[in-house]
Amino acid sequence: MKFETENLSIVELDDVASYDFEIKAKCSNCQTETPKSLHIVGVETQENPNGRGETNCVWKCSGCGRQHSIDVITKVYQPISCSVEKYQPLVGFDCRGCEPSQWIPHELAAITTSDARFEVALQKGEWYDYDEDSESSVGISKLEHRFSKK
Numbered sequence: 808m809k810f811e812t813e814n815l816s817i818v819e820l821d822d823v824a825s826y827d828f829e830i831k832a833k834c835s836n837c838q839t840e841t842p843k844s845l846h847i848v849g850v851e852t853q854e855n856p857n858g859r860g861e862t863n864c865v866w867k868c869s870g871c872g873r874q875h876s877i878d879v880i881t882k883v884y885q886p887i888s889c890s891v892e893k894y895q896p897l898v899g900f901d902c903r904g905c906e907p908s909q910w911i912p913h914e915l916a917a918i919t920t921s922d923a924r925f926e927v928a929l930q931k932g933e934w935y936d937y938d939e940d941s942e943s944s945v946g947i948s949k950l951e952h953r954f955s956k957k
């Protein structure tokens with residue numbers, strides 16, 4: 808993901824294992840996209856119908872009827888440094904039979920340049936607040952993301 812920030816040093820997730828990733832995905836077989844968002848949470852698992860133990864999320868394609876699974880790879884998670892103005896990886900997903908097409912982020916956390924911590928509630932990819940300690944405005948804007956294959 809990438810974004811523009813004001814007086815922030817780090818943007819991160821509160822707890823990647825319990826974070827609710829709201830994601831849309833596309834079937835690799837017939838290209839049908841999930842009509843509704845999927846919710847993928849690292850600590851929530853269910854039985855994988857494709858017989859590979861447990862998985863975070865199962866969805867059935869409305870186009871071809873196949874069942875796909877998505878797991879969040881929490882161990883590759885890393886906070887985003889605000890001093891870098893290019894795409895940085897946040898987290899990974901292990902997708903079987905599908906690929907993610909969209910992430911709808913809501914909640915993030917931010918550390919300001921004066922080390923104050925803010926809970927971020929994004930609205931349309933933007934967030935603005937005021938840091939009393941440093942008497943400066945803080946914010947996130949122009950949030951963009953993409954998925955790349957590993």
Ligand SMILES: [Zn+2]
Pocket residue numbers: 834835836837838839868869870871872873
């Ligand atoms: Zn399909």
